[in-house]
Amino acid sequence: MKPIMHLLRDSFPDRPEMGPALSKALLERVAAGYEPETFRLSRPGNVVAFGRRDTVSQGYADAVRAARAGGFEAMERLTGGRAAAYSAGTLSLTRTSRESTPALRTTARFTEMSDLIVEALVELGVDARVGEVPGEYCPGEYSVNARGQVKLAGTGQRMITDGAHVGAVLVVQAGAEIRRILEPVYAALGLEWNPETTSAIEDEFPGVTLDQVEQAILAALERRFELVRAGLSPETLRRAEQIADRHRSPER
DSSP: OOOEEEEEOOOOTTOTTHHHHHHHHHHHHHHTTSSOOEEEEEOOOSEEEEOHHHHTSTTHHHHHHHHHHTTOEEEEOSSOSSOEEEOTTEEEEEEEEEOSSGGGGHHHHHHHHHHHHHHHHHHTTOOEEESOOTTOSSOOTTOEEETTTEEEEEEEEEEETTEEEEEEEEEOSOHHHHHHHHHHHHHHHTOOOOGGGBOOHHHHSTTOOHHHHHHHHHHHHHTTOEEEEEOOOHHHHHHHHHHGGGGBOOOO
16 A cells, blocks of 8 residues: 655745745644645746855855846745756645654655656656756756756755655756856856756757646656645645745845
């Protein structure tokens, strides 16, 4: 019998700060046993998500201004890593679990998320692989790439007592938009990267839609779990609303 996984599809593209706020609220509530293990598949809006190291960088304020000047909101995400960009052509995937010793499964959680994405993309005919591409933005060992040449998705993780959250952003369309906005942001942060390593699934599979990629991800999930489609609980939504402003990058 497959384990049960609750599936959330709630999206807030006009309020990008609700993304990390919901992740934090779910992490707190799942860790406390108030909510079940949950996978969230959503469609974000245009936003640059800054990591903790970015927020203490001397160039953070300039990077935030560069993002907003380019038509992207700026937020501070739950997980680590460096700045990453989301757009209407991306998908956000998060998994939140209750674990008594979450540090023991850090590598396993990264592997499970990246393998899920690779499986879904291979089903679509993409030569998807796990691994960092030299020069990629927000570099990570568990990035998902195409052909070993261009990054398609990045992953991040956060742990608290009795709980863990792993998230990924998958670029489906408009890879040029991600490159465009990250160039001035990374320049402001003083970070080196190679924009040519940033791409989108549609560059590997012309004409692909967000719906097609979502269905491939859901099919991969259903091979692993008994999915229970649900909505956000009022308590989780209320908690996310309480803390959402904390995740919006300040005006400076």
